[in-house]
Amino acid sequence: MTPAQLSELFARVRKNHPLVHHITNYVTVNDCANITICAGGAPIMADAIEEVAEMTGIVGALVLNIGTLNHVQIESMIAAGRKANELEIPIILDPVGAGATRFRTDTARRLLEELEITILKGNVGEIGVLAGADGKVRGVDSAGLTGDPVEIAKAFAIRAGLTVVVSGATDIVTDGRRALLVENGHKMMGGISGTGCMAASVTGAFAAESGDTVMAAAAALAAFGIAGERAAAVARGPYSFKVALFDELAGLKPDDLNSAAKIRSV
Amino acid sequence: MTPAQLSELFARVRKNHPLVHHITNYVTVNDCANITICAGGAPIMADAIEEVAEMTGIVGALVLNIGTLNHVQIESMIAAGRKANELEIPIILDPVGAGATRFRTDTARRLLEELEITILKGNVGEIGVLAGADGKVRGVDSAGLTGDPVEIAKAFAIRAGLTVVVSGATDIVTDGRRALLVENGHKMMGGISGTGCMAASVTGAFAAESGDTVMAAAAALAAFGIAGERAAAVARGPYSFKVALFDELAGLKPDDLNSAAKIRSV
Amino acid sequence: MTPAQLSELFARVRKNHPLVHHITNYVTVNDCANITICAGGAPIMADAIEEVAEMTGIVGALVLNIGTLNHVQIESMIAAGRKANELEIPIILDPVGAGATRFRTDTARRLLEELEITILKGNVGEIGVLAGADGKVRGVDSAGLTGDPVEIAKAFAIRAGLTVVVSGATDIVTDGRRALLVENGHKMMGGISGTGCMAASVTGAFAAESGDTVMAAAAALAAFGIAGERAAAVARGPYSFKVALFDELAGLKPDDLNSAAKIRSV
Numbered sequence: 001m002t003p004a005q006l007s008e009l010f011a012r013v014r015k016n017h018p019l020v021h022h023i024t025n026y027v028t029v030n031d032c033a034n035i036t037i038c039a040g041g042a043p044i045m046a047d048a049i050e051e052v053a054e055m056t057g058i059v060g061a062l063v064l065n066i067g068t069l070n071h072v073q074i075e076s077m078i079a080a081g082r083k084a085n086e087l088e089i090p091i092i093l094d095p096v097g098a099g100a101t102r103f104r105t106d107t108a109r110r111l112l113e114e115l116e117i118t119i120l121k122g123n124v125g126e127i128g129v130l131a132g133a134d135g136k137v138r139g140v141d142s143a144g145l146t147g148d149p150v151e152i153a154k155a156f157a158i159r160a161g162l163t164v165v166v167s168g169a170t171d172i173v174t175d176g177r178r179a180l181l182v183e184n185g186h187k188m189m190g191g192i193s194g195t196g197c198m199a200a201s202v203t204g205a206f207a208a209e210s211g212d213t214v215m216a217a218a219a220a221l222a223a224f225g226i227a228g229e230r231a232a233a234v235a236r237g238p239y240s241f242k243v244a245l246f247d248e249l250a251g252l253k254p255d256d257l258n259s260a261a262k263i264r265s266v
Numbered sequence: 267m268t269p270a271q272l273s274e275l276f277a278r279v280r281k282n283h284p285l286v287h288h289i290t291n292y293v294t295v296n297d298c299a300n301i302t303i304c305a306g307g308a309p310i311m312a313d314a315i316e317e318v319a320e321m322t323g324i325v326g327a328l329v330l331n332i333g334t335l336n337h338v339q340i341e342s343m344i345a346a347g348r349k350a351n352e353l354e355i356p357i358i359l360d361p362v363g364a365g366a367t368r369f370r371t372d373t374a375r376r377l378l379e380e381l382e383i384t385i386l387k388g389n390v391g392e393i394g395v396l397a398g399a400d401g402k403v404r405g406v407d408s409a410g411l412t413g414d415p416v417e418i419a420k421a422f423a424i425r426a427g428l429t430v431v432v433s434g435a436t437d438i439v440t441d442g443r444r445a446l447l448v449e450n451g452h453k454m455m456g457g458i459s460g461t462g463c464m465a466a467s468v469t470g471a472f473a474a475e476s477g478d479t480v481m482a483a484a485a486a487l488a489a490f491g492i493a494g495e496r497a498a499a500v501a502r503g504p505y506s507f508k509v510a511l512f513d514e515l516a517g518l519k520p521d522d523l524n525s526a527a528k529i530r531s532v
Numbered sequence: 533m534t535p536a537q538l539s540e541l542f543a544r545v546r547k548n549h550p551l552v553h554h555i556t557n558y559v560t561v562n563d564c565a566n567i568t569i570c571a572g573g574a575p576i577m578a579d580a581i582e583e584v585a586e587m588t589g590i591v592g593a594l595v596l597n598i599g600t601l602n603h604v605q606i607e608s609m610i611a612a613g614r615k616a617n618e619l620e621i622p623i624i625l626d627p628v629g630a631g632a633t634r635f636r637t638d639t640a641r642r643l644l645e646e647l648e649i650t651i652l653k654g655n656v657g658e659i660g661v662l663a664g665a666d667g668k669v670r671g672v673d674s675a676g677l678t679g680d681p682v683e684i685a686k687a688f689a690i691r692a693g694l695t696v697v698v699s700g701a702t703d704i705v706t707d708g709r710r711a712l713l714v715e716n717g718h719k720m721m722g723g724i725s726g727t728g729c730m731a732a733s734v735t736g737a738f739a740a741e742s743g744d745t746v747m748a749a750a751a752a753l754a755a756f757g758i759a760g761e762r763a764a765a766v767a768r769g770p771y772s773f774k775v776a777l778f779d780e781l782a783g784l785k786p787d788d789l790n791s792a793a794k795i796r797s798v
């Protein structure tokens with residue numbers, strides 16, 4: 001993976017405006033819609049069982065987020081996910097709060113079992129729980145993990161047959177064979193609600209334009225992280241940071257990934 | 267319709283703070299609430315079947331938006347709409363994504379059949395689909411129309427007995443007899459989620475204060491568009507544009523419509 | 533209650549990051565999440581019956597808000613509230629729109645009967661309706677009250693066995709024995725959607741860290757109000773005010789409560 005490949009992928013997202021279908025929580029859904037646009041994609045939010053499969057049939061990626069889960073939504077996730085699998089559309093799963101309640105843990109596991117998830121993106125606590133490692137979750141925030149997160153993520157990626165993204169100060173992206181660390185970002189991203197959800201949306205837009213899911217996820221996280229770095233430089237506090245985060249991602253040029261992405265293999 | 271009439275209508279909205287009841291999607295609902303306030307109205311969001319008719323009974327306008335449709339919400343829309351019809355309260359319907367899925371197309375048609383909609387506001391693709399013209403929809407975005415949109419909108423307005431608003435770079439407002447073009451606005455309005463939904467909210471506030479629905483819709487779209495023009499002048503990117511869009515609409519004076527509205531008959 | 537106690541409480545919130553579980557409306561939920569973080573807490577939004585009790589079991593406070601009520605959500609509120617009562621976790625109830633529809637009034641009364649609410653926070657119209665005084669509600673906004681709101685709030689607090697917060701230009705906080713007036717805030721807080729909901733979230737974060745609910749509510753409202761005063765000084769309009777409101781609360785130092793809080797006993 002070369003810097004030029006990252007830029008080319010980002011340029012494709014910006015040119016093709018891939019549709020990203022979200023079945024997501026009602027807390028950060030507006031942020032997810034807007035960040036998808038800023039990345040270059042086009043968001044669709046639809047969760048009614050009557051239409052999710054049809055909607056998934058026309059998109060480039062499907063993002064499933066269990067942040068405000070309910071039993072109606074689960075069935076829609078399964079229906080949309082089956083359609084995505086049938087059409088080989090990448091699915092990004094964000095298991096928000098897995099480990100915090102049985103309902104979330106069980107639902108995340110069910111989605112992993114019944115669907116072929118392409119990219120599983122969570123914080124270290126959520127991934128730890130789902131990987132069967134000793135993940136600790138405090139509400140919907142991670143409270144750490146016992147063990148080396150890179151090794152846990154690699155082993156889980158191979159066992160589950162997907163790409164695992166562990167978000168954090170340094171993001172880990174691995175399909176079990178390759179493992180990349182993405183060191184872009186800023187701590188202010190943790191000072192607002194929704195940056196984790198937004199990262200999944202951006203990842204969806206990139207995954208829609210590349211069959212190399214490890215590269216797509218790393219490129220998406222780098223782009224989002226660079227926007228965060230630039231936003232932090234102009235922010236007066238968390239919400240002006242949020243405003244700037246959208247502005248900066250929208251203003252980011254594909255070529256900026258060449259110079260500013262901090263991605264390394266481990 | 268004179269510029270003075272536009273200003274007088276806007277001044278009435280600002281003075282009377284009409285209640286605008288929304289049954290709308292969970293993606294842009296906060297934006298709809300805030301833009302209603304910035305226009306001069308007072309938003310109410312309520313969608314439970316137990317209360318929608320009672321809530322509609324006290325408001326100046328009802329806005330129905332199918333952006334994140336589900337079958338429970340449809341029944342609430344019908345119940346609220348019947349109450350609005352009984353009390354002759356104007357209903358604005360925003361058929362988000364009609365044409366994208368059968369569920370949305372069928373629901374928009376059902377609402378048009380079972381209720382007397384006052385103003386139908388959509389993009390050219392959505393209106394094209396509902397008018398039986400060759401509307402093209404990509405997700406929830408318009409992908410164009412075969413034929414002259416003004417003529418299609420006029421014919422559809424007469425056939426359906428309502429005012430049609432076709433949103434776009436130039437907005438079309440017609441009841442079939444009169445047709446107005448509103449040329450205010452800025453392309454940055456297309457760079458964020460929710461401006462279409464917000465336009466319907468502002469239209470609701472104006473329609474609550476005037477029986478002339480063509481004028482009300484045109485005045486609302488002009489006011490919203492002028493705010494967009496002014497916001498674009500100070501924005502650093504899409505989200506600072508969004509912040510400024512609310513600020514500018516709130517700061518807009520009724521008299522500004524005199525000088526800045528670009529409305530012409532065709 | 534001394535200024536030093538207010539600062540100490542705020543410092544505890546900032547140090548301990550109490551989890552605040554919200555079962556709330558979909559209009560202002562994102563604002564509630566972000567303002568909780570800015571205050572120093574950690575928000576959890578979860579409303580599925582399958583998980584609400586388990587989620588409540590791990591938090592410091594529970595906020596119930598009936599802004600977009602439905603019958604499914606009521607059962608979740610009851611289940612979460614019972615768990616909170618069992619564990620003696622404070623519950624803050626925001627009866628949005630009580631008095632506007634029978635459904636809201638009845639639900640607010642039911643929650644007050646079936647649960648031991650710790651703090652009931654509403655505008656003067658909502659509190660008036662629930663207190664059996666002559667509260668007037670226009671949609672979800674207050675339209676006034678006949679009688680002295682302090683006396684009505686005190687009598688109701690004693691009768692219902694809880695702390696009553698009446699929000700307004702001057703906030704009233706009383707458990708019937710003590711009554712405090714909080715005179716911080718700015719009229720721009722009334723120019724955006726959601727400040728009432730946000731005040732309840734901040735109150736939740738403070739109540740999680742103090743058994744003195746009168747002090748906790750007053751300290752929370754003072755902190756939020758000071759942020760509003762500071763935000764108004766830099767705002768260009770309602771939405772830049774909103775952005776600054778979050779920034780200013782996040783930047784507020786516990787010691788600032790010493791000098792800037794305007795709380796007096798009556």
